[in-house]
Amino acid sequence: MAKAARAAKFSPATVYILGGLHREAMTVERATKERLKANQRPNDVVTRVVGHMDLDYFYAQVEEVEDPSLKTRPVLVCVFSGRTNDSGVVSTANYVAREFGVHSGMPIVIAKRKLEGKDPAVIRMDHEKYEEISSRVMETVSQMVDVLEPTGIDEAFFDATSSTGGDFTKANERAEAIRAAVFQKERLTCSIGIGRSKVVAKLGSDMAKPNGTTVILPQDTETFLGALPVSKLYGVGPKTATALGEMSVVTIADLAKAAPSELERRFGRKSAGYLLAAATGTDEDPVVGGLEPTQFSRIVTLKRDTRDPEEVISQLSDGIEFVHGRLAASAKACRTVSAIGILTNLATKTKSKTFEAPVEEAEVIRETALGLFEELGRSVELDFRRVGVRVSGLSGVKDQSSLSEFVGSVR
DNA sequence: TCGCCCTCCTC
DNA sequence: CCATGTGAGGGCGA
Incomplete structure (x- = not known):
């Protein structure tokens, strides 16, 4: 599997987190390898190996794959509301467009204004096409992990605890193999985060993108999480972040120390419980496959x-x-x-x-x-x-x- | 349990 | 300035 990863022609921007203090891009340091090795576990696995895979700027990347000449141009995949000529929003922008301050949710006219003279490709969203490609990617990934739980058209959690024996070195290789397989089959890049829980894995993929892998070792989890702002946490949007700010909770470390009673008062029992668990990387929500829409x-x-x-x-x-x-x-x-x-x-x-x-x-x-x-x-x-x-x-x-x-x- | 609302997800 | 679309989950009053 490691060979498959090397053979791929995508850029192997593997990222490791060392105690949450810095990121090493592009190469695997010796020290990092040793840390990974020291983490190898026997069969009595106590820590889950949870992954999160996220396809990079998915819709726009699909269009680039279909027409490679788009790669050097700003690409906007748009939802046209049909109300007036250009009414609607940008669903996904490629990184070239993002350089100019364009992002999802931005009105099309505004995005066009920002890209004046930059030769933007404005493309109508083709949901069926993306759905089909997504299904194929999910099928590919599901064959390389224990359990796959898609959570959107472009992302999925997976569990690889038993097939890696809880060994994070193997998990890292697995992640690279998945990225290589997806790239080889679809010419699409994705990013993967590996950690001991869903919250940690999701933060990992976020940090790895585009086109990278982040492995957060169990023993590094607390340090890694602590330094990040609470707004980075899955489930913490603007409203929650503001409310937490009123409690002087800015970093995830602050959140871990916050008074449970006040969290409960503000957010309710369930959410308070989630926030505290997430802050320490001890969220235990399992990866579940075969979920049906409700x-x-x-x-x-x-x-x-x-x-x-x-x-x-x-x-x-x-x-x-x-x-x-x-x-x-x-x-x-x-x-x-x-x-x-x-x-x-x-x-x-x-x-x-x-x-x-x-x-x-x-x-x-x-x-x-x-x-x-x-x-x-x-x-x-x-x-x-x-x-x-x-x-x-x-x-x-x-x-x-x-x-x-x-x-x-x-x- | 139902009905409604809010928050979040995505960039 | 202009402001899509889909789905999940929680809180709370009735």
């Missing part, structure tokens, strides 16, 4: 703002078909249907209905959504800018776990 939704931007139920449903028609299609394709039924409305001021309003027994027909979803939008439209003072439909409370149509529903099912 909801499907589709949100569209209206041609013009309105809260007329008929017009909403008419514009949402394809969206409802799509959601129903997803349901049918996965042989599932739903118990809850929700109407989602995003107002002109971008506030979100939802209304939902839960049935006694699961439903699956497009007609039922449509009629339910219509009723919900009638109520929702009456309850707001502003028009909708975007509207959507969601089905949740999913169950397999032929699910043995819901025998009670079996009675009414076909055949």
